[in-house]
Amino acid sequence: MNAPADPAASLAVSLATSKAPLTSADEMEARLRAIGATRYHSLHPFHRLLHGGQLNKGQVQAWALNRYFYQSTIPIKDAVVISRFRDRATRLEWRHRIEDHDGDIGTEGGIERWLKLTEGLGLDSKYVESTEGILPATRFAVEAYVHFVREKTPLEAIASSLTELFAPNLHEERISGMLKHYDFVNPDIMSYFSRRMEQAPRDANFALKYVRQNARNPEEREAVCNALIFKTNVLWVQLDALYHAYVDGHIPPGAFVPQDHKPRHKAN
Amino acid sequence: MNAPADPAASLAVSLATSKAPLTSADEMEARLRAIGATRYHSLHPFHRLLHGGQLNKGQVQAWALNRYFYQSTIPIKDAVVISRFRDRATRLEWRHRIEDHDGDIGTEGGIERWLKLTEGLGLDSKYVESTEGILPATRFAVEAYVHFVREKTPLEAIASSLTELFAPNLHEERISGMLKHYDFVNPDIMSYFSRRMEQAPRDANFALKYVRQNARNPEEREAVCNALIFKTNVLWVQLDALYHAYVDGHIPPGAFVPQDHKPRHKAN
Numbered sequence: 001m002n003a004p005a006d007p008a009a010s011l012a013v014s015l016a017t018s019k020a021p022l023t024s025a026d027e028m029e030a031r032l033r034a035i036g037a038t039r040y041h042s043l044h045p046f047h048r049l050l051h052g053g054q055l056n057k058g059q060v061q062a063w064a065l066n067r068y069f070y071q072s073t074i075p076i077k078d079a080v081v082i083s084r085f086r087d088r089a090t091r092l093e094w095r096h097r098i099e100d101h102d103g104d105i106g107t108e109g110g111i112e113r114w115l116k117l118t119e120g121l122g123l124d125s126k127y128v129e130s131t132e133g134i135l136p137a138t139r140f141a142v143e144a145y146v147h148f149v150r151e152k153t154p155l156e157a158i159a160s161s162l163t164e165l166f167a168p169n170l171h172e173e174r175i176s177g178m179l180k181h182y183d184f185v186n187p188d189i190m191s192y193f194s195r196r197m198e199q200a201p202r203d204a205n206f207a208l209k210y211v212r213q214n215a216r217n218p219e220e221r222e223a224v225c226n227a228l229i230f231k232t233n234v235l236w237v238q239l240d241a242l243y244h245a246y247v248d249g250h251i252p253p254g255a256f257v258p259q260d261h262k263p264r265h266k267a268n
Numbered sequence: 269m270n271a272p273a274d275p276a277a278s279l280a281v282s283l284a285t286s287k288a289p290l291t292s293a294d295e296m297e298a299r300l301r302a303i304g305a306t307r308y309h310s311l312h313p314f315h316r317l318l319h320g321g322q323l324n325k326g327q328v329q330a331w332a333l334n335r336y337f338y339q340s341t342i343p344i345k346d347a348v349v350i351s352r353f354r355d356r357a358t359r360l361e362w363r364h365r366i367e368d369h370d371g372d373i374g375t376e377g378g379i380e381r382w383l384k385l386t387e388g389l390g391l392d393s394k395y396v397e398s399t400e401g402i403l404p405a406t407r408f409a410v411e412a413y414v415h416f417v418r419e420k421t422p423l424e425a426i427a428s429s430l431t432e433l434f435a436p437n438l439h440e441e442r443i444s445g446m447l448k449h450y451d452f453v454n455p456d457i458m459s460y461f462s463r464r465m466e467q468a469p470r471d472a473n474f475a476l477k478y479v480r481q482n483a484r485n486p487e488e489r490e491a492v493c494n495a496l497i498f499k500t501n502v503l504w505v506q507l508d509a510l511y512h513a514y515v516d517g518h519i520p521p522g523a524f525v526p527q528d529h530k531p532r533h534k535a536n
Contacts, residue, residue: 136501233404
């Protein structure tokens with residue numbers, strides 16, 4: 001991480017990387033927010049390009065195609081989270097997340113809204129749903145998330161969802177940036193994000209309250225913070241892979257090649 | 269994948285990506301070799317730089333540091349493979365792989381040889397063994413390999429090791445290239461690779477014979493080929509991540525920063 005220039009950012013870095021024992025829920029929350037401020041993928045260069053209108057249509061397609069795999073895996077991840085709890089109240093609290101993504105008979109969910117986006121961008125839904133053109137790094141990162149919630153403690157499984165604390169600002173920036181800059185984007189195909197701006201805060205508030213109450217000693221609070229770092233890595237890796245493949249032009253064997261892609265010079 | 273210029277390479281691409289049913293072990297082996305010829309990480313631009321002497325010491329350190337996580341996970345992966353077989357003969361055949369990497373009391377194994385490499389490159393072994401500076405993409409890719417051999421069929425678990433068919437040529441090129449080009453490399457710290465040149469062919473021959481005998485229909489032969497493609501992705505993703513972080517200079521938050529690293533211009 002490069003040293004940031006302004007004092008607030010520098011404070012966030014030292015708070016996020018501090019090794020001091022976390023002796024209270026408030027200290028833990030402060031560190032969680034510092035991790036978000038220094039590691040959330042809102043800071044990633046790919047998002048700067050995406051929201052600033054500096055990508056071509058093929059690059060935006062690649063982003064939406066890969067991110068489909070993430071979106072469509074979330075209800076699977078959430079089903080695993082539910083399966084970790086004997087406690088009925090927590091299962092009840094979590095259950096609506098599956099419905100948010102899967103919808104219901106006759107009711108659209110997040111995955112269908114994402115397919116409206118990929119379709120609006122000119123991608124065939126059958127191809128998107130097959131996930132055969134995604135980057136292997138996308139697959140590995142997303143599957144790591146499912147394995148994490150299966151293998152770590154239930155507390156860490158919940159904590160890994162805390163990136164949602166930081167999502168609304170990012171979604172707001174994305175909606176306005178993409179509508180402004182791309183003539184192939186309209187409000188209808190962006191409905192996934194407008195809808196998530198209502199859902200994410202509710203979900204994040206529950207998860208934050210849960211970890212504040214259930215991480216009862218410095219080790220557990222540390223584990224909560226590490227779960228959030230893990231999750232920021234899951235998101236960051238996906239954008240690194242997109243940047244490398246579709247901005248720097250190193251598309252790996254077998255992955256989606258946009259129609260407007262110009263191969264790099266041989267010597268790269 | 270870019271279209272290759274010469275006819276042999278073009279034949280390999282069409283063979284590797286063919287969807288024709290594999291009606292015999294020979295057809296399967298031909299496709300496996302074509303997958304190796306088109307997707308093995310010997311073709312990756314990062315290896316061209318590494319073997320051609322075009323990296324600085326910090327970049328070579330980053331490669332060895334990240335690859336340590338792969339190496340040190342292999343005996344864990346192999347223990348999972350062994351655990352998949354009720355059949356004692358296969359377990360016996362596979363067992364020496366753990367020993368190859370872990371060594372024995374008083375006998376050096378592959379992991380210690382890898383630490384000789386990282387130490388020879390000036391990295392502290394405690395830091396290397398902690399794996400705390402590795403790229404998240406390395407972790408996700410390597411862990412995907414362990415999950416693969418746990419979750420797929422025993423046949424696919426064995427098939428995923430078939431990249432070893434292609435390793436000896438790569439190791440030969442690496443040893444001679446690195447000794448020639450880097451004054452910080454000597455034969456002693458390269459002993460991991462010289463030793464693997466004896467071990468890999470024996471292991472690969474067993475695995476190839478196994479899949480030839482045990483993949484008994486087109487679907488199973490296809491699954492064997494897909495397991496090899498999966499594994500080539502595990503290797504490729506690691507080099508993509510190294511290239512992005514240490515050649516293009518986008519080091520992600522928390523990862524190893526070489527002493528000789530020059531931060532990129534802010535605007536990247």
